[in-house]
Amino acid sequence: MLDTRDAFLIVISLDAYVGWLLTIPLRYLYRKVWFWEPWKMIFVVLMVALLIAMLWTVVRNFNYWEIYRHGYRPADWLLYIRDTPAAFYVMLSWSGLYFGIKYYQTLQLEKQKLLTAMNKAHEAQLKMLRYQLNPHFLFNTLNAISTLVLINDNDTANKMVSRLSDFLRYSLYKDPINKVMLEQEIYAARLYLEIEKVRFSERLGIVIELEPGTEKALVPSLILQPLIENAIKYAVASQVNGGEITIRAKTFGHDLLLEVADNGPGMSIVDGSVKVADNSDSGVGLVNTRERLAALYDNDFALVLTHNEPRGVKVNIRIPLQLEKTESEHA
Incomplete structure (x- = not known):
């Protein structure tokens, strides 16, 4: 049987791994909503972050009770989602980080395109003058x-x-x-x-x-x-x-x-x-x-x-x- 420390480390590792897995479909969804109107994008991000947070919370509690509490099952089903607010803030933070990086990459790409266009125009101007x-x-x-x-x-x-x-x-x-x-x-x-x-x-x-x-x-x-x-x-x-x-x-x-x-x-x-x-x-x-x-x-x-x-x-x-x-x- 696992001791308390090993069981806790396994639970933490599983929670992190599941959280990472859940962000994979989020990335594909966020790529699609990136071009939507701002209010639509914000609404979808909030709803999806809440849904993923609830799902992550259920998996985290299940791992905790199954491994750390040796198969404990609560009588009240609401206990499965009791930590959703904390998970929701984590998902919002991850979403903010994603959109921040996405915005930075887009800005850099636009700058690169602008520089390329300016260089082309600059070259064309020089050729015309010459x-x-x-x-x-x-x-x-x-x-x-x-x-x-x-x-x-x-x-x-x-x-x-x-x-x-x-x-x-x-x-x-x-x-x-x-x-x-x-x-x-x-x-x-x-x-x-x-x-x-x-x-x-x-x-x-x-x-x-x-x-x-x-x-x-x-x-x-x-x-x-x-x-x-x-x-x-x-x-x-x-x-x-x-x-x-x-x-x-x-x-x-x-x-x-x-x-x-x-x-x-x-x-x-x-x-x-x-x-x-x-x-x-x-x-x-x-x-x-x-x-x-x-x-x-x-x-x-x-x-x-x-x-x-x-x-x-x-x-x-x-x-x-x-x-x-x-x-x-x-x-």
């Missing part, structure tokens, strides 16, 4: 190629087609979310400028100055493109004698400084923004550039427009200095 290249560039290039073919300058036309192909391949296949090394960005800029060089010939001067070590710095792909396009349109194409475009890069502390300058007629600059009479591509390109930088670097960037000396416009970009890791650094 792919808003000046269509006039493509039209002008094709017209220039057509003219070269008509005058039988096939070698120059072939070179121009090859450079255009390389430039479009770079612009279309570089992910705007990922950053590229500055040397790749300069490569794309050279392709673009070489194409324009065919159009403008000696009217277009090009100067590229990179501080040693900046070639491996990471920058957003085609971030310089709209700035160079603006310089071509307003500083070169608009002048009979053309103009010169200068691209510079250097480091300052933990920042990378990029500059695109021209010696054109200049523009009206108000509060760091260029005011152009036709309100066309210049404004769109600069706004896109600023929005891309804001999306990629939050507030840790600067885009400043100033008058170039002795004449022209200068655009300066400051972004955090991030260097591409070499294989030895990865190892």
